[in-house]
Amino acid sequence: MTHTMKALLLGRGPEWILDDVPVPTPGPGEVLIRNRASATNNADLPMLDEADPTHGGTGKESIAGFEYAGEIAAVGHGAGDWKVGDPVMGTFPASFAAYLVADHRFVLPRPQHLGPETACALPTALLTEFGALTVAEFRAGQCVLITGASTGIGMIGIQIANALGASKVIATTRSTEKADRLGELGADTVIVTATGTDLARAVLTATGDQGVDVVLDHVAGDTFAACLPATALDGRVVNIGRLAGPASTIDLDILSFRHLTVHGVSFGFSREWETVPILEGLRADVLPAVDRGEIASVVDTVLSVEQYREAADRLRSGKAVGKVVLTFA
Numbered sequence: 001m002t003h004t005m006k007a008l009l010l011g012r013g014p015e016w017i018l019d020d021v022p023v024p025t026p027g028p029g030e031v032l033i034r035n036r037a038s039a040t041n042n043a044d045l046p047m048l049d050e051a052d053p054t055h056g057g058t059g060k061e062s063i064a065g066f067e068y069a070g071e072i073a074a075v076g077h078g079a080g081d082w083k084v085g086d087p088v089m090g091t092f093p094a095s096f097a098a099y100l101v102a103d104h105r106f107v108l109p110r111p112q113h114l115g116p117e118t119a120c121a122l123p124t125a126l127l128t129e130f131g132a133l134t135v136a137e138f139r140a141g142q143c144v145l146i147t148g149a150s151t152g153i154g155m156i157g158i159q160i161a162n163a164l165g166a167s168k169v170i171a172t173t174r175s176t177e178k179a180d181r182l183g184e185l186g187a188d189t190v191i192v193t194a195t196g197t198d199l200a201r202a203v204l205t206a207t208g209d210q211g212v213d214v215v216l217d218h219v220a221g222d223t224f225a226a227c228l229p230a231t232a233l234d235g236r237v238v239n240i241g242r243l244a245g246p247a248s249t250i251d252l253d254i255l256s257f258r259h260l261t262v263h264g265v266s267f268g269f270s271r272e273w274e275t276v277p278i279l280e281g282l283r284a285d286v287l288p289a290v291d292r293g294e295i296a297s298v299v300d301t302v303l304s305v306e307q308y309r310e311a312a313d314r315l316r317s318g319k320a321v322g323k324v325v326l327t328f329a
């Protein structure tokens with residue numbers, strides 16, 4: 001096996017840098033994965049900025065990225081039942097490289113019908129959206145509101161909620177062009193938001209004034225505040241993303257009188273006590289729906305890793321519908 005590999009590095013400047021670095025070795029409990037394709041995430045951009053030494057960032061060099069799909073290339077001691085050649089996918093740090101090592105408990109089997117370029121666009125969304133539904137104690141028959149549903153992860157959230165038996169999925173986007181796509185993915189009602197939209201009123205109208213049982217909020221800001229009066233008595237609101245900014249002014253009367261529960265989630269790799277059980281639930285309850293084709297990735301663009309500047313531009317544009325994917329030949 002080769003000793004060096006192509007990887008996209010953070011920490012040398014305002015952009016990723018493609019360089020040759022040593023192939024890592026799996027330690028106890030870890031597997032080495034031959035990565036064929038990686039999907040980008042919104043969070044990759046702030047991480048670039050935080051590490052950029054030319055604009056006050058840390059200058060700490062590391063391999064970028066989280067999502068990958070490929071096959072097992074080597075198995076460390078005590079790394080479960082994985083075998084060399086098993087097709088896999090997952091979300092784990094340092095994935096923008098031809099090889100990565102990962103804790104074997106975080107690795108997901110890659111369904112036979114999914115090639116790496118489509119499979120790599122699923123794991124972060126599967127973990128985050130299923131994790132948020134789990135935290136919200138979602139049950140079949142409940143109604144779900146997904147704000148910022150056109151995000152890469154939100155589009156998978158629509159499909160998971162439906163696969164798990166949601167009675168109704170309401171989705172928001174700011175873009176009329178993306179609204180039809182959300183309907184095709186399974187949203188029963190799509191609300192196109194603009195300045196002045198009364199989101200709570202629109203959701204109450206769509207639910208016969210009952211409100212939704214669960215909110216998956218990717219937007220925050222004023223949208224988060226508007227979700228509270230749109231939620232049914234004893235409902236649960238989960239904040240996942242802060243695309244419109246982290247501050248929100250909420251009406252605590254609404255929180256109290258509607259008996260709402262608010263959760264924040266950030267599914268990190270250091271909180272394995274939280275993430276590993278969610279991944280186990282995902283394998284049991286959601287991957288069968290991926291196998292059946294009920295949950296499919298949404299890919300905007302596929303580029304080779306050498307085209308990383310184009311990938312960053314596409315991600316920054318906000319015009320991508322679905323994931324920007326980088327392949328590692």
Ligand SMILES: NC(=O)c1ccc[n+]([C@@H]2O[C@H](COP(=O)([O-])OP(=O)(O)OC[C@H]3O[C@@H](n4cnc5c(N)ncnc54)[C@H](OP(=O)(O)O)[C@@H]3O)[C@@H](O)[C@H]2O)c1
Pocket residue numbers: 040041042043124128148150151152153154173174175178218219239240241242243244245265266267268318319320322
């Ligand atoms: N908690 C976790 O564990 C976790 C995990 C993954 C991601 N996240 C967070 O979830 C969010 C989505 O991530 P992603 O990678 O899926 O995003 P993404 O695909 O890059 O989302 C892009 C879309 O977000 C929408 N958007 C952007 N700015 C907005 C604003 N100010 N208000 C409303 N919508 C806005 C736009 O859709 P429209 O033009 O259609 O409105 C845009 O097309 C991010 O905030 C990310 O940090 C959290």
